[in-house]
Amino acid sequence: MLPEYLFNEYNLKHPENFLLISGPCVVESKSVVFKTCEALKEITNKLNIPFIFKSSYIKANRTSADSFRTMGIEESLRILSDAKKEFETLILTDVHSESEIPDAAEVADVLQIPAFLSRQTELLESAGRSGKIVNIKKGQFLAPEDMEYQAKKVSSTGNKKIFLTERGSSFGYHNLVVDMRGLVIMSKTGYPVIFDATHSVQMPSGEKGVSGGSPEFITPLARAAAAAGVDGFFIETHPEPSKALSDASSMMKLDRMESLLKQLSEIHLLKTVK
Structure with missing residues (x-):
């Protein structure tokens, strides 16, 4: 069940459904951000799904130094801020160090701790002190029961929005x-437990300096997570994944999102699943 603060403090609607966190991997242009956000907002309104738009203003953990990282931190945050106002949506973005948090928190409603940094105590505590919702991605090297201790690093600041x-x-x-x-x-x-259906199908660093992926498994894994009773989904999407500047091999094509979300909503809302 989703926490009440999402609907009381952040004015999301439809607490009976799962939460969707979705958007392109990285801010690569204003047009891609706006096109994706507009489409997702329309779909989630239609399907009664609470929605948070996500995109990274910088990708700090690329396989190769030659890979795209950012179009500029200030410009990327400005685009996210514009999308927030234009489409009246909440924003999630990643932070990689304590020094990034003040600027990111000016725009984002949710600060995300990347999986590779999920044990970094000072980063977790600093994110907690921001007062924002903190989304902790489980490190690929962590057992699920270990996430209790990472959450406690955030909650030790008095922030329980995790x-x-x-x-x-x-x-x-x-x-x-x-x-x-x-x-x-x-x-x-x-x-709340969120299932990241797109990074879960990655093949990290598997394609000569970039990460590969098996996007054909996004839907079956997401359906399985819905049946397990997950509280929300994290799904990266792009109008043309093959042209995306990050995670091109593991994103869901934007025009396939509505069909997927319909399936997940039907499974989630089954009383027998609960």
Whole structure:
């Protein structure tokens, strides 16, 4: 069940449904951000799904130094701020160090801790002190029960607005696997559990300097997570994934989002699933 503060403090609607966090991996242009946000807002309004738009203003953990990281931090944050106002949506974006938090918190409603940084105590505490919602991505190297301790680093600041996100576990080299038991284990913390359906199909660093992926598994994994009773979904999407500047091999095509979300909503709303 989603926490009441999302609907009382942040004015989201439709608490009976799951939460969707979605958008392109990184801010690569204003046109892509606006086109994606507008479409997602229309779909989620139609399907009665509470929605948070996501995009990173900088990608700090690329496989290769040659990969696109940002079009400029100030410009990217400005685009996110414009989208927030234009489409009346909440915004999620990543932070990678304590020094980034003040500027990101000026725009974002949710500060995301990337999976690779999910044990960084000072980063978690600083994000907590911002007063924003903090989404902690579970490191590919962490057991689901270990997320209790990462959440406590945030809650020790007095901030209980925490999401926990599953995004797959390392399975040898260049591969990830999802253990659906982890969704249930993390839910015992009492915090909303989000399933990242797109990063879970990544093949990290698997394509000569960039990450590959198997997007054909996005839908079956998401359906399984819905059946497990997850509270929300994190799904990166792009109008033309093959042209995306980050995570091109693991994003859902924008024009397929409505069909996927319909399926997930039908599963989620089944009383027998609960």
